Amino acid sequence: MIAFADRSAFLHAISNMPIASDAAARAARERQAELTKPAGSLGRLEEIAVFMAGWQDDPRPKLDRVCATVFAGNHGVAARGVSAFPAEVTAQMVDNFRSGGAAINVLSQAAGAKLTIVPLDLDRPTGDIASEAAMSEAECLDALNAGAAVVSSDTQLLVVGEMGIGSTTPAAALCAAAFGGDAAQWCGQGTGVDGAGLARKIDAVDQALALHRPHCSDPFEMLRRLGGREIAAMAGAMLAARLRRIPVLLDGFITCAAIAPIAAQHPQFTWHCLAAHCSAEAAHQLLLDCLGLEPLLRLDMRLGEGSGAALAVPLVRAALATHDRMATFAQAAVARAG
Numbered sequence: 001m002i003a004f005a006d007r008s009a010f011l012h013a014i015s016n017m018p019i020a021s022d023a024a025a026r027a028a029r030e031r032q033a034e035l036t037k038p039a040g041s042l043g044r045l046e047e048i049a050v051f052m053a054g055w056q057d058d059p060r061p062k063l064d065r066v067c068a069t070v071f072a073g074n075h076g077v078a079a080r081g082v083s084a085f086p087a088e089v090t091a092q093m094v095d096n097f098r099s100g101g102a103a104i105n106v107l108s109q110a111a112g113a114k115l116t117i118v119p120l121d122l123d124r125p126t127g128d129i130a131s132e133a134a135m136s137e138a139e140c141l142d143a144l145n146a147g148a149a150v151v152s153s154d155t156q157l158l159v160v161g162e163m164g165i166g167s168t169t170p171a172a173a174l175c176a177a178a179f180g181g182d183a184a185q186w187c188g189q190g191t192g193v194d195g196a197g198l199a200r201k202i203d204a205v206d207q208a209l210a211l212h213r214p215h216c217s218d219p220f221e222m223l224r225r226l227g228g229r230e231i232a233a234m235a236g237a238m239l240a241a242r243l244r245r246i247p248v249l250l251d252g253f254i255t256c257a258a259i260a261p262i263a264a265q266h267p268q269f270t271w272h273c274l275a276a277h278c279s280a281e282a283a284h285q286l287l288l289d290c291l292g293l294e295p296l297l298r299l300d301m302r303l304g305e306g307s308g309a310a311l312a313v314p315l316v317r318a319a320l321a322t323h324d325r326m327a328t329f330a331q332a333a334v335a336r337a338g
């Protein structure tokens with residue numbers, strides 16, 4: 001099991017990330033050129049097959065074990081009225097995940113993914129980022145390790161999602177700290193907050209940035225001061241996946257914001273990640289641009305809980321099925337381009 005002993009072990013891991021297998025990716029690209037289709041005609045499905053081959057170190061990558069995760073946390077800043085919903089909905093939705101009634105239950109089942117729910121100290125919200133750090137050093141490390149612990153070594157694709165009322169506020173703050181810009185640029189409707197709520201949210205992010213920005217020298221400190229437990233856990237899970245060369249499907253704005261602190265300093269961190277969708281949260285497109293990621297789907301979703309990422313699993317399955325099962329020009333006796 002991957003665990004980070006302390007802040008410096010976490011920082012060391014992000015400075016020493018493995019990369020995909022060049023040989024497996026090259027072999028997959030060569031196979032794509034032999035399949036009965038004009039070169040490039042399966043578009044991004046071809047890229048996905050090559051991507052999966054590289055990260056699985058297998059020219060014929062498999063998708064028998066897809067792991068979907070939902071990390072849940074509560075946020076002190078939610079008490080400022082920055083969400084359309086009350087904070088108790090986080091725990092209520094965790095109960096709903098456990099009894100199988102949420103969108104992610106249905107979508108992960110449809111995608112053939114095994115779902116793991118990880119609630120993180122829900123009765124102990126993080127500190128209000130507008131006036132204090134979200135977490136102590138020990139709390140942040142515990143959250144990172146709770147995320148890393150979920151990633152078993154035999155996972156072939158990791159789907160990452162979250163649940164946490166108020167979370168688009170720390171997510172906006174993390175984006176601003178990681179990539180610059182002001183609070184208004186990174187704040188959006190979240191669960192559907194009204195104009196007054198959006199103004200409170202922008203104000204909270206402004207205050208958080210004024211307080212913490214001077215101290216956000218490294219990704220750990222950014223996550224600790226401006227993040228949340230489920231946000232740090234997602235970062236820990238995605239880093240653990242990278243250390244094991246497991247490819248990741250990113251969900252929406254909050255999931256992408258969780259890797260912003262790492263990716264801003266180490267842009268190659270996103271190399272094992274596919275952006276499943278662009279959510280309707282206004283700043284998600286901007287964040288994807290900063291991360292250098294092109295989303296697979298645009299369905300105007302803004303649910304979170306891994307729903308957009310689960311929806312993209314069948315696309316990855318289609319990419320691998322065509323890669324594995326299509327005939328070659330030689331097998332089918334089809335003439336090549338002249």
Ligand SMILES: O=C(O)c1ccc[n+]([C@@H]2O[C@H](COP(=O)([O-])O)[C@@H](O)[C@H]2O)c1
Nearest residue numbers: 083164166167168190191252253279304
């Ligand atoms: O995934 C997204 O892009 C997304 C956009 C808006 C809201 N959400 C979900 O809604 C919650 C956060 O919204 P809010 O308004 O409470 O900050 C949290 O549970 C997220 O899963 C998720």
Ligand SMILES: Cc1cc2nc[nH]c2cc1C
Nearest residue numbers: 085089163191303304305
């Ligand atoms: C009902 C509800 C379900 C969610 N799932 C993820 N975030 C959510 C926020 C709310 C409010």
